[in-house]
Structure formats: structure tokens, C-alpha cells
Amino acid sequence: MAKNKLNTQAEELISIQVVNSIDYSFPTGPIMGKWFQGLKEKKFYATKCPSCGRTMTPPRGCCALCVVRSEEFVEVGPKGTVENYDIAYYASPDPLTGKVRSTPYAAVFVRMDGSDCDIFTHGIKDEDIPKLKRGVRVRPVWNEVRTGCIEDMLYFEIDA
Amino acid sequence: MKRVAICAVAQHEIKGNIWYKRFQDMLLDILEDLQGETGFTFGGENGVKNVLTCSDDFFDARTISDNAVNDVVGAANYRGEQKMAQEGLNGIGYAMADILSGHDDVIYFAGHCKESLSASRNQIANMAYDPFYCRCLGMDYLNAAGLQARAYMEKTKITPEQLAQVVVRARQWASRNTYANEKTQLNLGDVMYSSVLCDPIRSLHAYPVSDGAVAMLLASEERAYEFTDNPIWITGFGNCMDDYFMGRRDLAASSALKKAAEQAYKMAGIKQPRKSVNLMEVMDCYAYQQPMWLEGLGLCDEGKGGDFINEYGPAKYNVNLSGGMLAGRPLMIGGLYGVAEAVLQLKGQANEHQAADVNCAVIQSTTGGAGQFQTVVVLER
Numbered sequence: 001m002a003k004n005k006l007n008t009q010a011e012e013l014i015s016i017q018v019v020n021s022i023d024y025s026f027p028t029g030p031i032m033g034k035w036f037q038g039l040k041e042k043k044f045y046a047t048k049c050p051s052c053g054r055t056m057t058p059p060r061g062c063c064a065l066c067v068v069r070s071e072e073f074v075e076v077g078p079k080g081t082v083e084n085y086d087i088a089y090y091a092s093p094d095p096l097t098g099k100v101r102s103t104p105y106a107a108v109f110v111r112m113d114g115s116d117c118d119i120f121t122h123g124i125k126d127e128d129i130p131k132l133k134r135g136v137r138v139r140p141v142w143n144e145v146r147t148g149c150i151e152d153m154l155y156f157e158i159d160a
Numbered sequence: 161m162k163r164v165a166i167c168a169v170a171q172h173e174i175k176g177n178i179w180y181k182r183f184q185d186m187l188l189d190i191l192e193d194l195q196g197e198t199g200f201t202f203g204g205e206n207g208v209k210n211v212l213t214c215s216d217d218f219f220d221a222r223t224i225s226d227n228a229v230n231d232v233v234g235a236a237n238y239r240g241e242q243k244m245a246q247e248g249l250n251g252i253g254y255a256m257a258d259i260l261s262g263h264d265d266v267i268y269f270a271g272h273c274k275e276s277l278s279a280s281r282n283q284i285a286n287m288a289y290d291p292f293y294c295r296c297l298g299m300d301y302l303n304a305a306g307l308q309a310r311a312y313m314e315k316t317k318i319t320p321e322q323l324a325q326v327v328v329r330a331r332q333w334a335s336r337n338t339y340a341n342e343k344t345q346l347n348l349g350d351v352m353y354s355s356v357l358c359d360p361i362r363s364l365h366a367y368p369v370s371d372g373a374v375a376m377l378l379a380s381e382e383r384a385y386e387f388t389d390n391p392i393w394i395t396g397f398g399n400c401m402d403d404y405f406m407g408r409r410d411l412a413a414s415s416a417l418k419k420a421a422e423q424a425y426k427m428a429g430i431k432q433p434r435k436s437v438n439l440m441e442v443m444d445c446y447a448y449q450q451p452m453w454l455e456g457l458g459l460c461d462e463g464k465g466g467d468f469i470n471e472y473g474p475a476k477y478n479v480n481l482s483g484g485m486l487a488g489r490p491l492m493i494g495g496l497y498g499v500a501e502a503v504l505q506l507k508g509q510a511n512e513h514q515a516a517d518v519n520c521a522v523i524q525s526t527t528g529g530a531g532q533f534q535t536v537v538v539l540e541r
Contacts, residue, residue, distance in 0.1 A: 018291045023279035024221050029182035062188050064236035067202050069188060 021096060031061040034073060039152040042142055044077040046115050057115040076114040079159055082136045083119055084109040087129060104129060108156055110138055123155040131158055164256045165384035165391030166539065169500040170194040172373040174341040174488050177276040183220070186373040187232040187270055194375050198387040200266065202234040206386075208377075210240040210264045212255050214248035214271030216492045218284045221277065233270045240264075244271070247443075248374070249495025249525035249535040253397040255378045265380040266387075272373035273490035281369060281491065288529065290404075301445070301491075302366065304406060304529030306358035309448045311412040313360060316451075318466035323447040324351035325469055327364055327486055330444070334483025336512035339497075341488025342368045351447075365447040368488040374496040376503070392506045396430065396522075396538030398423025406529060414456025417524065417534040421457050424522070424536040433458045437538075439478040439505050439521035441498030444485045449531070453524055454479065457536070478515045481505065495525025495535060506541040 028036055031047060035058050038045040046055040047070040049063035055074055056063070063070045085108045091101040106129050109119040124132060125141065138156035146152035170193040172186045181189075194200070201207045211233050215225040222228060226243035235241035244251035248271040255267040275281045285300035312318070328348060334340035346364065354364035377387055384391040400419035403409050421433075430436045440459065444450035451465025459477055460468035474480070482501040489497045502521035504510040523537045 016292060018295075020287065020291075022218070022221070022283045022287070024277050025179075025279070026221070026277060027179050027182055029180070029185045031185075032182070060231065061185060062231045064231035067191075067231070067234045067237070069192065 036148040077112040080110040080112040167387040174372040178371040190375040247527040270375040271493040274371040308530035315412040330486035334487030340483040370488040396424035396428030399535040417456030428538040498523040
């Protein structure tokens with residue numbers, strides 16, 4: 001009974017479409033700043049924990065396991081190994097522009113050479129999506145114009 | 161009754177725009193400070209097993225904002241963590257309940273807020289309002305405060321000179337506080353003729369945009385002395401909510417604050433706050449709020465906020481010797497900075513702004529438009 005009443009009312013309800021937009025600026029801080037500076041120079045920097053010695057990519061200023069400051073940088077990569085991946089066939093629209101990415105596209109979890117923990121996530125070249133499997137070797141493909149942001153690297157491609 | 165202590169506090173210096181650090185970097189700095197002072201660790205038999213944080217999803221621009229700071233608060237490696245998604249002062253009550261229940265005996269509590277991340281904090285506060293009526297009209301905390309300021313000023317006949325005195329005094333005290341944000345000294349005319357933000361609120365009546373982070377270590381009475389020789393005791397806590405719809409509220413009356421204060425005083429056994437309390441930290445985001453909240457807290461008679469200023473009430477009760485919100489503290493953790501200040505005062509460690517003979521401090525904080533939600537904490541040494 002209650003359900004029927006709700007259904008009748010629902011037909012008479014209206015809703016209001018709202019796009020909420022807030023302008024932000026996000027500082028990188030010195031640790032992420034070094035990472036993005038590195039991308040500009042086609043280099044990958046990790047931090048090394050002074051306590052347990054693990055290297056973290058992308059670099060983190062604090063080792064989450066030891067809860068200690070980690071500010072020593074080591075260079076890793078540029079090649080790495082695919083540890084995991086997903087392939088998206090249904091893309092959500094960008095909430096602000098309404099644009100939808102072309103599918104399929106993939107996110108790959110790459111363990112960079114020389115990095116023994118934490119996994120760097122980026123895209124993979126479209127043509128390589130069918131060849132994706134765990135353990136495959138990949139290398140970065142760089143953008144010609146690099147400004148110190150994640151788009152400095154276009155995607156990974158399979159290192160044949 | 162068992163007691164819960166605040167063993168030590170760490171404050172990040174407050175600035176208008178800490179562009180050179182992520183909030184994670186700020187949290188790591190104060191964690192190290194607090195560990196250096198108390199020697200506490202995470203994990204093991206005696207380490208911290210449960211962490212409390214305070215942050216805001218909209219200020220941080222991500223949902224479940226605590227998930228992004230777990231490493232720098234020591235929670236990432238399989239420890240418990242809870243977030244206070246309210247003004248940070250409420251976390252004091254939460255941590256106290258956690259310890260009194262016997263669930264934990266030591267809690268690390270850290271809060272952060274960077275108002276500078278957004279182009280305007282008013283864009284964030286606008287999101288606090290409903291999307292049907294108020295958001296589209298541009299309602300935000302400043303506008304809400306404008307409505308409340310007008311109501312309060314008409315009720316009390318408080319003068320622009322008296323409000324200016326509140327701001328001038330805040331800046332004078334801020335100049336002695338290492339952590340305070342805005343220390344530029346002002347005269348009455350600077351405040352009274354500063355540009356109008358939202359009539360009757362002028363720009364120097366409003367707290368400056370602020371970034372900051374605060375941390376503290378709380379412990380049971382049994383364990384507190386492992387971390388400090390002079391623990392500060394949480395003896396009172398209360399909070400109270402008023403209506404979301406401002407049209408239903410009496411904006412000139414601090415109804416929710418009176419209830420929150422009543423609870424906190426009762427728990428602390430305080431019958432006459434004017435005789436017992438000798439330090440106040442109130443969350444005066446706008447100048448009119450300092451006398452208004454002091455009325456709600458029972459430190460001055462209802463509607464007599466102006467007389468209270470004339471009679472040097474703020475000096476008598478050591479109100480906001482830190483400089484308070486008017487000298488710049490971020491929203492969401494303004495109350496936690498108040499706790500940090502009160503703890504230092506009670507320990508006798510407030511250096512250049514130390515008051516004499518402080519033994520009972522009251523901290524008040526608020527969130528929501530025009531003081532919708534109110535929290536009061538009593539601390540004693």
C-alpha cells in the first residue's frame with residue numbers, strides 16, 4: 001500500500017539538475033614535486049625508507065609501515081613489469097564536460113625496475129590492450145611537451 | 161569517575177597559504193613534534209592502536225578524506241582509525257568515550273584543514289547549504305554570519321567601536337603567539353572603515369583565510385604519566401545542534417551553545433562559570449561572535465556583550481589569549497587549536513602569552529551557518 005502511494009507521487013515529482021564546481025589548486029609539496037620534476041626530465045624518482053629500506057613509487061614522504069619520514073630519493077625504471085591491470089568497457093561521463101572517453105581503455109599497475117614495493121599506475125597504449133597479461137614488460141612513452149604533470153608520460157607500451 | 165588526559169599537543173604554524181606543503185606534509189611535521197615530546201610509538205604492546213583524525217571532504221576535495229592521510233597519522237599499517245567529520249573539538253569527546261569505554265587507553269588525534277586549496281572558502285561553505293533554495297542564492301557561512309550579526313547587533317545595541325575593539329585586541333595577543341596567522345596590528349579605525357564584505361560584516365571583522373594542522377595525544381589516567389609529568393584533564397564535554405533552516409532559528413540567541421555549555425559545566429561540576437573558569441578559547445570567526453558566544457557560555461549576561469567589552473570582560477576571563485579565530489585559524493580545526501592553546505596555558509607553557517594561575521579552561525567551537533552546531537569542552541590541570 002505504502003509502495004503504491006510512493007509510486008503515484010513519484011510521477012508528480014520533479015528534480016533539479018545541478019553541476020557543482022569548485023576551483024582548487026593542489027600543492028605537490030617537495031616529495032611529489034621531485035617526482036613531477038623528474039617526469040619532465042624523463043626520469044622516475046622513488047623514495048627509500050631509512051628504516052626498512054623499501055623504495056616507494058611514486059615517492060611518499062612517509063613510510064606507511066614504519067611511520068618515519070622518507071626523503072632519500074633513488075631513480076627507478078624506466079622499464080617495469082605489469083603486476084595487474086583492468087580494462088574498462090563502460091566509461092563514466094566527465095561530470096563537468098559530459099564527454100565520455102573512448103573504450104576500451106586500460107589502467108596498468110606497473111612495478112618499476114628497482115622499486116620493491118608500491119606500484120605506479122598509468123595507461124597503456126590502445127593497440128597493446130589485447131596483449132596485456134600479468135608479468136609483461138613495459139616501457140614509458142613520453143609526451144614531446146613536458147610540463148611537470150602526469151600527462152608528461154602518455155602511457156606505457158609493451159617492451160617487445 | 162575515571163579520567164582522561166590530554167598529555168601533549170603539537171601545532172603547525174598557521175599561514176594564509178601554505179603553498180609549499182601538502183596537508184600530508186603538515187601532518188607528518190606535527191606527528192614528529194609530538195613523538196619527540198612524548199616518545200609515543202605505534203603498534204607493539206604499548207603503542208597507539210587507534211587513531212582519530214579530523215578533516216573535511218570538501219576542503220580536501222575528496223570523499224572519505226581521512227583515507228588519504230592514513231600513513232602520516234600512523235594508521236596505514238593495519239591500525240584502527242576514525243574520522244571526526246565535524247568541528248575537531250568534538251573529537252575530544254569521541255576520544256574520551258573511546259578511552260572511558262575501555263576500548264583504548266591511548267589515542268593519537270590529528271586534524272588538518274587548508275582553506276587555501278579552494279579559490280574561495282565561500283565556495284566550500286556554499287556546499288553546506290541545500291541545492292534547492294540556499295545554494296543558488298549564494299548562501300555561505302559569511303552570508304549566514306551577516307544575518308546573525310545584524311540580529312545580534314540590533315538586540316544588544318553593540319557598537320561598531322566595541323566590535324573593532326575585539327579585533328584590535330585579537331591582533332595584539334596574536335603578536336605574542338608563535339603559531340598565530342595574522343599578526344598585523346590594527347587601530348579601531350582600520351577595522352571600522354575596512355571594506356564591507358557582507359553588511360554589517362566588514363573585512364577585518366572576518367577571520368583570515370588559514371591553513372593549519374593540530375595533533376594531540378590522549379590517554380587514560382593509568383597511562384598518562386608515561387607521556388607527560390603534567391597531564392591536563394578533560395572534565396567536561398557537551399554539544400548541541402540547532403535547526404539547519406535558519407528561518408526557524410532565533411539567530412540572536414545562542415540556544416544551542418547554552419545547552420552545550422550546560423552539559424559541559426554539569427559534567428565538570430561547575431555551578432558558577434564566572435567564578436570557576438579563568439581561561440576561554442572561543443571560535444570567533446567574526447567579531448560579533450566573541451561577545452555572543454561568551455553570552456551563550458554564561459560569562460556575561462544575555463544581551464550585554466557590549467557592556468562586557470567595556471568592562472574589560474575579555475581580559476578578566478583571559479579570552480582568546482592566542483588571538484583566536486580572528487587572528488586566523490582554519491575552519492574545522494579552530495576548536496582543536498583552542499584546545500592546544502588551553503593545554504599550553506594550563507601547563508604553563510604558553511610563553512609570551514602565558515596567563516597567571518590558569519586552572520580551568522573552557523573551549524568552544526562551532527560549525528554550520530551562524531553557529532548552528534556548538535561544542536564546549538572543559539579542561540583542568
